[in-house]
Amino acid sequence: MKPLKLISHSPEQTQDMGKHLGKLVQAGDVLCLTGSLGSGKTCLTQGIAWGLGIKEYAFSPSFVIVREYQGRLPLYHIDFYRLEQLDEIVDLGLEEYFYGNGICVIEWAEKGMEVLPEEKLVIRLDYIAETERSFSMEAEGERYQKLIEELSLKLKRREAWSWL
Ligand SMILES: Nc1ncnc2c1ncn2[C@@H]1O[C@H](COP(=O)(O)OP(=O)(O)OP(=O)(O)O)[C@@H](O)[C@H]1O
Numbered sequence: 001m002k003p004l005k006l007i008s009h010s011p012e013q014t015q016d017m018g019k020h021l022g023k024l025v026q027a028g029d030v031l032c033l034t035g036s037l038g039s040g041k042t043c044l045t046q047g048i049a050w051g052l053g054i055k056e057y058a059f060s061p062s063f064v065i066v067r068e069y070q071g072r073l074p075l076y077h078i079d080f081y082r083l084e085q086l087d088e089i090v091d092l093g094l095e096e097y098f099y100g101n102g103i104c105v106i107e108w109a110e111k112g113m114e115v116l117p118e119e120k121l122v123i124r125l126d127y128i129a130e131t132e133r134s135f136s137m138e139a140e141g142e143r144y145q146k147l148i149e150e151l152s153l154k155l156k157r158r159e160a161w162s163w164l
């Protein structure tokens with residue numbers, strides 16, 4: 001399966017991509033975000049929350065590992081940043097989120113790929129320049145291939161994106 005690769009030129013554009021994703025996701029979807037500090041994972045998550053109709057999404061950093069929001073579907077925003085060992089992630093008992101009726105968005109997913117569901121969408125964000133970030137989306141499972149196809153149709157109608 002071919003990854004979807006493109007460049008965002010601003011935080012607003014990243015949020016916009018998130019909004020499209022938030023409108024397309026279905027109950028049970030798992031979106032894994034990887035990439036360095038400040039690459040835009042939370043910015044993308046904010047757009048996903050908006051796309052799900054969640055207004056009170058807070059950008060503020062938090063020590064909480066799982067935050068729950070209610071929109072068209074529940075959003076479970078999970079952040080592995082502060083976790084150091086796989087055991088700690090296992091102890092969190094995240095299955096109820098992964099296999100529940102909501103959407104999981106996991107920041108710093110690379111810290112715990114082993115405990116994540118086999119089927120997922122992996123989105124890698126990389127810093128290119130001050131306001132430029134590259135996105136690479138890879139589907140693991142047919143459901144996510146379909147999601148990427150739907151997303152690319154939405155984005156192709158907008159000329160602002162640079163495709164790689
Ligand atoms: N094209 C862009 N897409 C996303 N963010 C951008 C872009 N250009 C600049 N930025 C800025 O980069 C920062 C990204 O911060 P954000 O908190 O989303 O990163 P993060 O990947 O969640 O970091 P962390 O690893 O600390 O959780 C924000 O200040 C945002 O305004």
Ligand SMILES: [Mg+2]
Pocket residue numbers: 041042043107
């Ligand atoms: Mg973040």
